[in-house]
Amino acid sequence: MPRPPYLRSTAPVTIPLTRRTLLKAGGTLLLSVLSPLARGAQIMAVRVWPAADYTRVTLENDSNLKATHFVVPDPHRLVVDIEGLELNPMLKSLVAKIQSGDPYIKQVRVGQNRPNVVRLVFDLKEEITPQVFELEPVGAYKHRLIFDLYPVTPVDPIAAMIEKGEWLRDSAAPIGQPALPPDATAPQQAETPATALDKPERPALARAAEPKADARQPKVARLITIALDPGHGGEDPGAIGASGSREKDIVLAIAKRLKFKLEELPNVRVMLTRDGDYFVPLGVRVEKARKVQADLFVSIHADAFVVPTARGSSVFVLSEKGASSTAARWLANKENLADSIGGINLGSASKQLASVLFDLSTTAQINDSLKLGRAVLGEIGGIARLHKGAVEQAGFAVLKAPDIPSILIETAFISNPEEEARLKDNGYQDQIASAITKGIRRYFAQNPPMAKSRTT
CATH class of the missing domain: 3.40.630.40 (Zn-dependent exopeptidases)
Structure with missing residues (x-):
């Protein structure tokens, strides 16, 4: 017959520290530390600012992003690879934000180039001089990755x-x-x-x-x-x-x-x-x-x-x-x-x-x-x-x-x-x-x- 609740012992139960218990606890801790890295950076907003002087594309995110870029001639393209990202609807929305009247960008293509790397390909209307740089959080903004597309000959x-x-x-x-x-x-x-x-x-x-x-x-x-x-x-x-x-x-x-x-x-x-x-x-x-x-x-x-x-x-x-x-x-x-x-590129x-x-x-x-x-x-x-x-x-x-x-x-x-x-x-x-x-x-x-x- 089970004891009534008021007669049950309230002494703490001692669990033996076996090797399996330690490994399980360590694994849980490791996963909690690595989970942000595993999910990658989160894109919070994408913005495009077309102008005669230059066109700016901004990716706002919750952490620093590492990006590499190169230009391709005939036809002119700007290719950007961003590490630590997985393709998601926010990134895909960049495609619809390119306006037909943009002086420099014809269209943009977004795809998963390889695991954890997203590739952006900007099809251009003319040759440009790109500046790609990061901005630390300031004011209401989080981390920003900036692409500034300048004409080869600056607007006079x-x-x-x-x-x-x-x-x-x-x-x-x-x-x-x-x-x-x-x-x-x-x-x-x-x-x-x-x-x-x-x-x-x-x-x-x-x-x-x-x-x-x-x-x-x-x-x-x-x-x-x-x-x-x-x-x-x-x-x-x-x-x-x-x-x-x-x-x-x-x-x-x-x-x-x-x-x-x-x-x-x-x-x-x-x-x-x-x-x-x-x-x-x-x-x-x-x-x-x-x-x-x-x-x-x-x-x-x-x-x-x-x-x-x-x-x-x-x-x-x-x-x-x-x-x-x-x-x-x-x-x-x-x-x-x-x-x-x-957002100014101080290096330039x-x-x-x-x-x-x-x-x-x-x-x-x-x-x-x-x-x-x-x-x-x-x-x-x-x-x-x-x-x-x-x-x-x-x-x-x-x-x-x-x-x-x-x-x-x-x-x-x-x-x-x-x-x-x-x-x-x-x-x-x-x-x-x-x-x-x-x-x-x-x-x-x-x-x-x-x-x-x-x-x-």
Whole structure:
């Protein structure tokens, strides 16, 4: 007859440590350690960013991946072997993400080349120069394996603008003063007719006369080139609003409106550092502006802060001696992380770009930037609340072109729900673009640029 439960012994049962028990326990431990390796890395997302500059393909995964690649001519192909992977639906979805309008990729084929190795074959539309590199986890991203497909001959900003009809072929080195209409809010000066360099589809408008001290100099109008820089893009979404709005989308929309308004002025042409949703490193943004010999560089952003109550527009210029406020320093540090988040191959960065990116600008450039910043801030203050009533300064990497007056505009706080709603509104975007245009026109009315002597 079995004992009742309350009479049963509660003493621990001793199991003899036989060789079989030890081997079984060791095997279980070994399997638990090796199981992640046995299942291989897990692909969490695949993304494709086509652009004229280059096409980027990103594989985001939960661990480092080892990849080897080679190119094959006739027809042009890029072959990539990735170790530690098994073919799965996420990888297969890469096939459908290739767009017909991609400048460089015709299609991609994905297959299990051999056990634990997946092969990607990119059928190309032309010969490319590939860069394949890994990025460590940063921000919201895990490990990323990046394939950047560049054209053999890099895209030239001037050639691209000529192709779009935005650059006159016979105006490579115009000299003299611009032919901008006088700003109604600026001190009125005598007017002289504009020259034949006015854009043909627009009527010739008067321009401000040179100061008397320069009256004997030849008055030859030249085109003004403005570089607009929509912040972030591609892998770098920028700040995210409470309703999910992405800074990179908002600022690109504002930049395109601003480009249209500026080009309505005579003798003005505009270059966008990016005209689509793709990532451009900070140094490349600066270099693009210098290649087109830009007279101004305007970077456009939509700020975010740790609390949703922060609000207002701001304008920043570079500082040689440290930030003008703690908030300005914090913002500059955050914006300077763009290369880490967007993904830059540090091993391929040219020495020239590095020198431009980290070289301190001249005092003259900063002084001109302050004049531009004040003119623009004054106009923005007429339509929006200002976060600070004065232009601020900090060490923004994107403002370090040594020979171009450069400003960074924080149009509003996208982290503030009320301001996020305004930023998404077409009418408000148009107002912001108009205010910046008026500020730029006022700056040139008071500070006409000198003849250009730089070379690209």
